[in-house]
Amino acid sequence: MHKLPPLARPSKQAISPTVIVESEKLNIALGMPVLLALETFQQTGSFKFRAAYNVATNSTFAHLVTASSGNFGQALAYACKLTGKACTVVMPSTSSQAKVAAVKNFGGQVRLVDVLQKSRAEWLQELVAELGEVEAVSPYDDSRVIEGNSSLAEDLLPHCHRFDCVIVPIGGGGLSSGLIVGFGRNGIDAEVFGAEPLLANDAARSLRAGSIISNDREPMTLADGARTLSVGKKNWEILKDGLAGIIEVDEDSIAASVRLLFNQANVKAEPTGALGTGALLSNKERFAGRKPLLIVSGGNVDPDLFARLIA
Amino acid sequence: MHKLPPLARPSKQAISPTVIVESEKLNIALGMPVLLALETFQQTGSFKFRAAYNVATNSTFAHLVTASSGNFGQALAYACKLTGKACTVVMPSTSSQAKVAAVKNFGGQVRLVDVLQKSRAEWLQELVAELGEVEAVSPYDDSRVIEGNSSLAEDLLPHCHRFDCVIVPIGGGGLSSGLIVGFGRNGIDAEVFGAEPLLANDAARSLRAGSIISNDREPMTLADGARTLSVGKKNWEILKDGLAGIIEVDEDSIAASVRLLFNQANVKAEPTGALGTGALLSNKERFAGRKPLLIVSGGNVDPDLFARLIA
Numbered sequence: 001m002h003k004l005p006p007l008a009r010p011s012k013q014a015i016s017p018t019v020i021v022e023s024e025k026l027n028i029a030l031g032m033p034v035l036l037a038l039e040t041f042q043q044t045g046s047f048k049f050r051a052a053y054n055v056a057t058n059s060t061f062a063h064l065v066t067a068s069s070g071n072f073g074q075a076l077a078y079a080c081k082l083t084g085k086a087c088t089v090v091m092p093s094t095s096s097q098a099k100v101a102a103v104k105n106f107g108g109q110v111r112l113v114d115v116l117q118k119s120r121a122e123w124l125q126e127l128v129a130e131l132g133e134v135e136a137v138s139p140y141d142d143s144r145v146i147e148g149n150s151s152l153a154e155d156l157l158p159h160c161h162r163f164d165c166v167i168v169p170i171g172g173g174g175l176s177s178g179l180i181v182g183f184g185r186n187g188i189d190a191e192v193f194g195a196e197p198l199l200a201n202d203a204a205r206s207l208r209a210g211s212i213i214s215n216d217r218e219p220m221t222l223a224d225g226a227r228t229l230s231v232g233k234k235n236w237e238i239l240k241d242g243l244a245g246i247i248e249v250d251e252d253s254i255a256a257s258v259r260l261l262f263n264q265a266n267v268k269a270e271p272t273g274a275l276g277t278g279a280l281l282s283n284k285e286r287f288a289g290r291k292p293l294l295i296v297s298g299g300n301v302d303p304d305l306f307a308r309l310i311a
Numbered sequence: 312m313h314k315l316p317p318l319a320r321p322s323k324q325a326i327s328p329t330v331i332v333e334s335e336k337l338n339i340a341l342g343m344p345v346l347l348a349l350e351t352f353q354q355t356g357s358f359k360f361r362a363a364y365n366v367a368t369n370s371t372f373a374h375l376v377t378a379s380s381g382n383f384g385q386a387l388a389y390a391c392k393l394t395g396k397a398c399t400v401v402m403p404s405t406s407s408q409a410k411v412a413a414v415k416n417f418g419g420q421v422r423l424v425d426v427l428q429k430s431r432a433e434w435l436q437e438l439v440a441e442l443g444e445v446e447a448v449s450p451y452d453d454s455r456v457i458e459g460n461s462s463l464a465e466d467l468l469p470h471c472h473r474f475d476c477v478i479v480p481i482g483g484g485g486l487s488s489g490l491i492v493g494f495g496r497n498g499i500d501a502e503v504f505g506a507e508p509l510l511a512n513d514a515a516r517s518l519r520a521g522s523i524i525s526n527d528r529e530p531m532t533l534a535d536g537a538r539t540l541s542v543g544k545k546n547w548e549i550l551k552d553g554l555a556g557i558i559e560v561d562e563d564s565i566a567a568s569v570r571l572l573f574n575q576a577n578v579k580a581e582p583t584g585a586l587g588t589g590a591l592l593s594n595k596e597r598f599a600g601r602k603p604l605l606i607v608s609g610g611n612v613d614p615d616l617f618a619r620l621i622a
Contacts, residue, residue, distance in 0.1 A: 016332070016333075019330050019332070019352075021327070021330070021352040022327075023352070023356075024354065024355070024389065024417070025355075025356070025413070025416065028416055040577040041330075041332040041334070041576075041577060043335065044335070044336075045334075045336070045577050078335065098574075102336070105336065105339055106335070259614070262579060262614065262617075263409075263614060265352075266351040266352060266356050266579050266610030266611070267579065268573060268577050268578065268579045299577030300577070303570070303573065303574060303621040303622060304622055306573075306618075306621065307617075307618035307619075307621055307622040308618075310614040310617065310618055311614060311615055311618040
């Protein structure tokens with residue numbers, strides 16, 4: 001379906017298979033049968049480990065660095081630990097202690113920076129210049145990231161008679177582009193829809209315009225995994241023809257979806273992970289008669305925020 | 312290992328396989344490698360469906376009734392729906408709307424009763440007398456319940472090299488006795504430990520005394536699935552020799568375990584479901600060097616209570 005430069009096939013040994021569940025309560029609530037693919041139980045709690053591990057096993061550098069306040073930092077730290085590499089994660093000095101501790105517990109070093117003074121990208125450049133023999137890794141705009149994420153398709157293959165379309169959260173486009181590549185490789189012909197916060201709808205606007213459009217600043221959506229300025233260039237090349245569409249999800253629907261997954265399916269999803277469910281919840285007519293599979297991309301969420309969302 | 316009267320083997324077609332997960336964050340927090348078997352994604356959200364479905368498929372009656380304010384009522388209602396039977400669940404008039412709605416959504420009828428006026432058992436007797444051709448079903452003290460729950464052992468079999476002991480919540484003893492029977496049938500020689508609230512430690516006291524001891528009244532532990540007066544007679548016959556021990560878990564450790572599973576493993580567990588984790592958390596030395604598997608028996612919990620527990 002899409003040609004990528006030849007790369008090592010994603011290594012599977014450390015990856016946890018995605019967890020496929022179906023809940024009759026959720027089906028009743030949504031009025032249609034829905035499958036969930038839970039990446040909340042992936043290593044480090046999100047799909048990002050698929051990408052991070054593929055980068056770590058294919059990089060020739062002994063020390064990888066990235067800028068991430070969230071799931072990719074944890075994923076890269078643990079991937080580096082498993083592959084015997086060093087890892088440094090640039091994080092805003094305002095990051096929660098829990099997030100900093102998670103990176104450190106997975107063996108990563110943390111460089112706290114003031115993002116009001118300089119952008120994360122600038123801090124990252126500085127760190128690379130300072131450290132020398134290191135590789136800076138993008139959480140999405142990298143062929144190894146896309147290939148790593150594409151391994152999710154092999155996990156979905158045995159279930160492909162149970163769904164006819166997939167709704168996947170979209171931020172930088174790493175997971176959605178990976179899924180499209182993986183579906184092509186495995187001959188899975190289900191449509192792939194992106195689910196994006198309405199507040200951060202750069203990908204939807206890009207799709208309408210036919211070229212990458214960026215947000216002016218980081219949009220403060222509840223779905224913090226989708227607070228990207230734009231999709232990556234490598235991702236865009238796959239997404240522009242591979243996506244069946246992008247559904248924009250308002251903040252209330254994101255919150256309602258976290259609650260719905262909690263109450264009707266016993267799933268702990270982070271707001272970004274609930275985007276696919278939110279897209280369905282706010283577009284039931286569009287998917288009437290379909291058999292959607294929703295990718296719950298991650299589960300790492302601050303307990304105080306989660307408590308507010310479900311109470 | 313234990314002889315039971317010959318019964319139909321538990322039917323598996325409607326049962327969801329248990330979900331086995333491992334979390335490196337949880338391993339770090341507990342200081343040992345731990346496997347989780349999540350029955351939170353079982354049909355109706357708890358292991359009880361295994362039992363309920365086996366009863367429904369093996370009962371000659373067209374209408375089943377039970378007294379349950381919790382998981383067994385939902386499980387029996389859905390099992391009856393799938394097998395074309397009627398189902399009535401006796402519930403306290405103080406039950407939450409969500410719990411009543413869950414039974415009704417699964418096709419069950421609800422009979423709300425005043426448990427201060429008469430006990431649930433008396434209300435159930437009255438209902439049976441009134442309805443005539445119905446069967447009253449115990450959530451635990453029934454051979455079909457034990458056989459149904461024993462199907463969990465077949466799900467654990469492919470993973471049995473990864474654990475050497477199992478910690479399982481104990482209330483009426485339905486799941487723990489089922490697991491012992493299933494391990495015997497499959498030649499799994501892992502020790503089975505019960506995990507019981509200290510506030511409701513009738514099973515632990517029974518094991519020490521060598522005969523069934525009952526609580527005087529329903530103990531108000533956070534683990535509402537273990538608020539039973541005593542283990543069942545049929546369960547006791549299996550438990551008294553089959554258990555490696557019972558670990559009593561205080562209320563603080565139950566709450567801490569719900570939090571721990573949420574924060575370190577992305578698991579939504581109800582307090583009863585977190586009992587096995589609580590047993591380990593408060594007895595780390597006892598299990599040092601072991602490879603425990605913790606059965607997370609269910610995930611249905613009131614969102615306000617859950618929010619208080621994690622915040």
